[in-house]
Amino acid sequence: MNPGPEGVQLGLVTQLVRFAVTGALSAVVDFGLYVLLLEAVGLPVNIAKAIGFIAGTTTAYLINRRWTFNAEPSRARFIAVVILYAVTFCVQVGINWIFYHAFDEGVWWRVPLAYVIAQGTATVINFVVQRLVIFRIR
Numbered sequence: 001m002n003p004g005p006e007g008v009q010l011g012l013v014t015q016l017v018r019f020a021v022t023g024a025l026s027a028v029v030d031f032g033l034y035v036l037l038l039e040a041v042g043l044p045v046n047i048a049k050a051i052g053f054i055a056g057t058t059t060a061y062l063i064n065r066r067w068t069f070n071a072e073p074s075r076a077r078f079i080a081v082v083i084l085y086a087v088t089f090c091v092q093v094g095i096n097w098i099f100y101h102a103f104d105e106g107v108w109w110r111v112p113l114a115y116v117i118a119q120g121t122a123t124v125i126n127f128v129v130q131r132l133v134i135f136r137i138r
Contacts, residue, residue: 016127018064023123026060031056031115033048035111045100057085084134092118096114096115099118
């Protein structure tokens with residue numbers, strides 16, 4: 001997967017497709033670790049979600065920086081991403097917690113549905129801010 005020459009701005013559709021593919025892979029990392037830590041290890045929901053989020057977003061950033069947004073490393077960009085991820089972390093963990101507790105304990109879809117709602121919200125925020133702000137920083 002050659003992203004092309006550094007600094008070349010890819011089109012919106014290409015970025016959306018690449019962001020979605022990267023997001024799917026990162027979601028597998030995030031959700032897989034979250035469920036493992038929640039169900040198998042027995043960590044509290046917010047701690048398990050936080051660890052999964054950190055692993056998934058780190059995966060997403062590393063792939064998106066190079067492949068989706070074709071950007072060189074930048075200290076300013078990295079700081080902006082850390083701030084964005086801190087905001088989306090709070091949004092995602094908060095939304096996950098709200099919906100996790102809104103559904104009955106006995107339903108099998110409680111964890112995945114809360115996760116999907118939280119992840120979907122964070123994904124939209126991440127794409128818009130990364131495309132319009134972060135990966136335009138030089």
